[in-house]
Amino acid sequence: MSWSNLIVRIQQKVVGLLDYESRCHLRTCSKDDRDVVDSTKFHASKLKIEEFPSDMSDGKTIIRCDVDTFTIWFIGKENITKVDRGWNGEINEEISEIKQENRYDVMNRFFEKLSHRGVIKVNSLDLESLTFPVADSIKIKCNCLKIINIQDNHHMEWIRNTDPFSQKFKKLELRCWGDTRELSEVRKVLDVSESLDLDYETEFTDDELEKIEAMNLTMSSTMITAEGAKRRLEAFLRHGKKEDVLQIYFSIRDDFQYSELFPQSLKIKKLKREHEQEGDYYGKVFRGFENIHGVDDPREIDCISFGLKLRQTLYRGKPIRLQMSGNLDNWPKKGFSKYNNLFEFEYKSSEKSSKKNRVQRSESASFGASKSLST
Template identity: 55%
Template sequence: MPCWINLTVRMKQDIIGLLDYESRCQLRSCSKDDRDTVDSTKFTASKLSLVETQSEMSDGKTIVRCDLDTFTIWFIGKENITRVDRGWNGEVNEGLSEIKQENRYDVFRRFLQKISINGMIHAHSISIENIEFRPPEEWKPKCVNLKVTNIQNNHIVEWLQNSFVFSRNFKKLEISCWGEDEGIGELIPALEITDTLKLNHETNLTDEEVERIKAIDLNVSSHRITVEAAKRIFERFLRLSKKSDSLELRINCPEGFDFKTDVLPGHLNVKRFKKDNEDRGEYYGKIFGGFENVHNVYDAREVECIIFQDSMRISCEVYERSTNPCTLWPF
């Protein structure tokens, strides 16, 4: 039986490529040759998450937490003093903690360099949340699922631009941040998104651009999307959606608009439910049939159109009965 030291470098790299981050770290500490072999082997994490939180102990002090599969590293500090904690499964290993006389963001950048191969960080799914600093030059990930939430200080476009250097094809892309930044919409047409696209910003996407998006699980806002395009997107959703998919479009509401006649196909089996204080053109109902679905998902669909002065929100998803118990109080 061959032993490890007798294997060729290529064979070792093939084996290392199957290891998770924790196992790679342990192997890397065995010898200089093992360290060099590990460092030269491409690593693709299952998931990578990056979160920054404010410290409750000191003003200006933040905690940058990075989870890489089961490994976690914390960069804690302010100005030029940083405590680095490491651990697995969210638990700190005190024996691996250290203090560095450097800014936490500089220490974080060096960590990114360590997990990069040829300047690229490989991960299947990436989540970025509550970040207050600009993206470091070393942040150039390659992933298929990306979720970006609440990027602070108007840095959202910079983080996205860096994230899209090597990543152009996504299964899922979700962007949810405070404020309005139309620069986000300018980045979307260059991407290929197949399953899910959730954007809570105004995107300025045109009919052609939004209809080119392959994702069926869709949440998009654009004042340039016409009612005619919204109807086509709605019909496509009924035909191609899976049970977990949902559709939400936020578009301009033209004068005299009526959802039932302008968007809802006449061949559908629909039951309308009037709501209190419903404005003209608004609609709430359930679709029980009258459409074809490629995934054989024929559950009832809940459909709604709410008008906000000169704009409106159109939504559709599989209707789920409430699982909350009903309590009848004695009178």
């Protein structure tokens, strides 16, 4: 039986299995095929939207949207827009066109075509360096959400218009450095099941930290105490998977002792290493914890002092980092990096370090970072 002889309901089931590129090709075959494609819900694997300035003219920007293997570019300023299309990042000039409209209006019409009854469904949504809010007429459902450097505080509008498929996101990464006060009031930020990466001052308390389900966690808060970090460490040792990372930035008292952070049940052996200085602590955890995923190999623990700041690392295949500061002047004013930039920022912010110590600290930090990344 040929394709044209199939009933519409069967054709829709077939179209529902196609990726976006295949749907686009089928849609151009005939009016009937176009109607079948347009009437079938589309669930993309990944949607990525990013915006960057054009080198050709002031005020001109390029908006790039990747839908699986299909890419569409909206290039322009004011009321003229060039639309390029292609696959796998390669432009097909034969289907490029110029529209006498604002690029944001053209883009929103494209989003409306992606949606079904006003809802776009994707598994993973990545948003980067956008200068515009999401249209009120569009809602997005996804499992994994990444928002990086959304300008003019539009990140809250994108978050409000984006919901998880079920009750929780699987993965959520927010790297926004504007006004983040509203973020702590959005429950969906805390309700993440697998991975949560928040690159801003969250002001989360010990109780809020304890309620976070995601074991793969990166966050910063001046409200978290050493006791709260200790409880989180215990939870991570028990529930964390091999590939998970725990990285928390928090404040400590001037008389803080390492013993306050480590559960008494842990069996830790202190070891010597190159470039170790006063206040550093390096060792291995051999026993004293049970992991529900069977992760029971010895874990290295690495605590390095940067003036009034400490970095504590505990890892097996992936690191656990607990960044502690007793001086809020040393607190990161912007986002922090997971690896080399983290160390660079720390030793630069320590005003008490001599030039010689800074060189040694940089070498030591590079050693620790490369070891963490290679395991």
